[in-house]
Amino acid sequence: MVDATSTDDDLDRAFAALADPVRRAIVARLSRGPATVNELAEPFAISKQAVSRHIQVLELAGLVSRTRDAQRRPVHLEAARLEALTAWIDRYRLVREQQYRALDALVEQAHHLTTGAPSAPTKEQS
Amino acid sequence: MVDATSTDDDLDRAFAALADPVRRAIVARLSRGPATVNELAEPFAISKQAVSRHIQVLELAGLVSRTRDAQRRPVHLEAARLEALTAWIDRYRLVREQQYRALDALVEQAHHLTTGAPSAPTKEQS
DNA sequence: GGTGTAATCAACGAATCAGTTGATCAACAG
DNA sequence: CTGTTGATCAACTGATTCGTTGATTACACC
Numbered sequence: 001m002v003d004a005t006s007t008d009d010d011l012d013r014a015f016a017a018l019a020d021p022v023r024r025a026i027v028a029r030l031s032r033g034p035a036t037v038n039e040l041a042e043p044f045a046i047s048k049q050a051v052s053r054h055i056q057v058l059e060l061a062g063l064v065s066r067t068r069d070a071q072r073r074p075v076h077l078e079a080a081r082l083e084a085l086t087a088w089i090d091r092y093r094l095v096r097e098q099q100y101r102a103l104d105a106l107v108e109q110a111h112h113l114t115t116g117a118p119s120a121p122t123k124e125q126s
Numbered sequence: 127m128v129d130a131t132s133t134d135d136d137l138d139r140a141f142a143a144l145a146d147p148v149r150r151a152i153v154a155r156l157s158r159g160p161a162t163v164n165e166l167a168e169p170f171a172i173s174k175q176a177v178s179r180h181i182q183v184l185e186l187a188g189l190v191s192r193t194r195d196a197q198r199r200p201v202h203l204e205a206a207r208l209e210a211l212t213a214w215i216d217r218y219r220l221v222r223e224q225q226y227r228a229l230d231a232l233v234e235q236a237h238h239l240t241t242g243a244p245s246a247p248t249k250e251q252s
Numbered sequence: 253g254g255t256g257t258a259a260t261c262a263a264c265g266a267a268t269c270a271g272t273t274g275a276t277c278a279a280c281a282g
Numbered sequence: 283c284t285g286t287t288g289a290t291c292a293a294c295t296g297a298t299t300c301g302t303t304g305a306t307t308a309c310a311c312c
Contacts (some may be wrong), residue, residue, distance in 0.1 A: 004193035004287070008147045008150075009148075009174075010143075011146065011150065011180075012145055012146065013145075014145075015141050015142070015144040015145035016141070016142065016145035018137075018141040018143035019136065019137075019138055019140075019142035019145055019149065020138065020270085021134045021137075022270095023133075024137065024214075027218055028217075028218060031217075031218040036288075036289090037288070037289060037290090038287095038289085039290065043307090046270090046271070046272090047270080047271075047272065047273085048288085048289075048290095048291085049271085049273085049290075049291090050270070050271055050272080052289065052290060053269095053270080053271090053290090054270090056290090057269095062287095070278090070279055070280065071278065071279045071280070071288045072279095072288065072289085073288080073289070073290095076296065078217070079218075079219050080220060080240075081221075082215050082219035083219055085211075085215055086212050086215050086216065088150075088210065089208050091154075091157075091211050092153055092154060092157040092203070092205075093205050093209055093212065094206060095172075095184055141264095146300090154262095154270070162258075162259090163257085163259060163260090164258065172300090172301070173301075173302065173303085174258090174259075174260095175260075175301085175302080175303085176257085176300070176301055178259065178260060179260095179299095179300080179301090180300090181257090182260090183299095196258085196308090196309055196310070197257065197258040197259070197308065197309045197310070198258065198259085198309095199258080199259070199260095205292090235303080
């Protein structure tokens with residue numbers, strides 16, 4: 001099992017890496033198996049160098065790794081880092097928000113009561 | 127019941143929003159209930175205006191929403207968008223990569239064979 | 253009205269990023 | 283050795299981002 005707690009820097013790089021449609025497409029493509037830079041660059045209307053840089057960003061984020069085959073450098077997806085991201089999100093997505101939502105309204109009311117102010121009857125401004 | 131398939135732009139903004147330790151800390155804090163800008167700004171060594179902007183980024187990403195209470199603007203976490211992110215990741219994290227990993231080595235071998243080159247005397251998979 | 257508080261807007265500088273083109277490196281093939 | 287292919291490096295530009303300070307809006311209390 002992978003270390004569930006990534007450093008801030010790890011998360012920074014990983015989330016930032018996925019904040020780009022080209023890089024997400026590369027991840028999607030790699031989930032179906034490894035590919036070379038040329039193969040990955042083909043679907044896009046940008047230069048091969050740009051794709052190479054995108055891959056480097058993904059690699060620094062730990063989302064992919066590169067092996068070696070002669071001149072080729074097949075890129076592989078690193079599922080572990082993806083799981084680290086879901087691990088982070090899962091900590092907060094099962095939110096106990098709903099109940100607090102109602103509580104928030106109560107606190108608001110309480111504030112008006114303690115300050116003696118009448119609770120505003122449907123704020124409308126002009 | 128949120129649309130499980132977010133647009134590229136939605137994902138861009140959401141992932142980018144989480145690619146910052148301050149904003150992630152805000153999300154973490156909000157998972158324990160709504161808070162005002164001042165409350166959210168307190169733990170950080172940056173100006174209140176900067177935090178306000180961070181919240182705006184999160185809001186544009188659909189990760190939080192703001193209600194209204196007099197001068198205060200309590201910020202609430204939007205769990206739905208977080209789930210949209212895990213939904214995207216989950217599509218690729220259960221990767222069939224491992225099997226392709228081995229296949230990759232085979233393809234490499236095949237390449238050497240078809241080109242008549244002697245393959246490295248290493249790979250042996252029973 | 254006037255004061256104080258919560259929050260945003262506006263303008264600015266420093267830093268980072270995505271893309272480009274041109275040169276370079278490394279591994280083959282002849 | 284020469285040529286070709288796969289891929290990266292280097293330098294440059296335009297756009298975006300993060301933080302700052304100063305001014306401004308919106309509301310509440312007196």
